[in-house]
Amino acid sequence: MEEGHMDVEVRVFGSLRRYMDQKNKPYHFHHRIDGKGCQANFLAKQIGLPIEEVEAVFRNGKVINIFDKVMPGDRVSFFPFGTPGPYRIFLGIMRDIHKQR
Numbered sequence: 001m002e003e004g005h006m007d008v009e010v011r012v013f014g015s016l017r018r019y020m021d022q023k024n025k026p027y028h029f030h031h032r033i034d035g036k037g038c039q040a041n042f043l044a045k046q047i048g049l050p051i052e053e054v055e056a057v058f059r060n061g062k063v064i065n066i067f068d069k070v071m072p073g074d075r076v077s078f079f080p081f082g083t084p085g086p087y088r089i090f091l092g093i094m095r096d097i098h099k100q101r
Contacts, residue, residue, distance in 0.1 A: 006072025007032050010047060014080040019048045037071040040064060044078060055081040 007030040012020050017027050031047060040057045044050075044066070056079040057066050070076050 006035055008043065008070055008072060009075045010043070011075070011077040012047075012049070013077065014082065016049055016053060016078055016080045019050075023048055033070070033072060035072055037069045039067050040070050040076065041066045043070055043076060049078055053080055054078050 010029055010031050012027045020027055025047070031043070033043065033046075038046075040059070041051050044054055044057075051066060054066060057064050057068075058077040058079070059068065059070055059074050061075070064070075
């Protein structure tokens with residue numbers, strides 16, 4: 001691993017997986033980011049996901065805003081729109097993840 005860079009563990013779910021299929025990438029992989037971290041929306045773009053199709057981002061098992069920072073060593077998951085209602089409440093998915101704070 002290069003100095004100043006480390007990996008995040010990435011998982012892609014649902015209809016977002018088609019973007020991984022187009023690049024012959026797995027749905028669960030490690031991706032190198034800068035050692036200082038990056039915003040989740042930047043990570044999504046880096047791996048080829050259109051952010052307008054991402055409804056929820058999880059960092060280490062908790063829902064975050066798409067503009068929140070992820071750090072090396074984090075587990076980051078991307079979910080598309082269309083998660084069924086009861087699961088949305090259970091998972092804590094909020095509609096305003098695209099609002100910058």
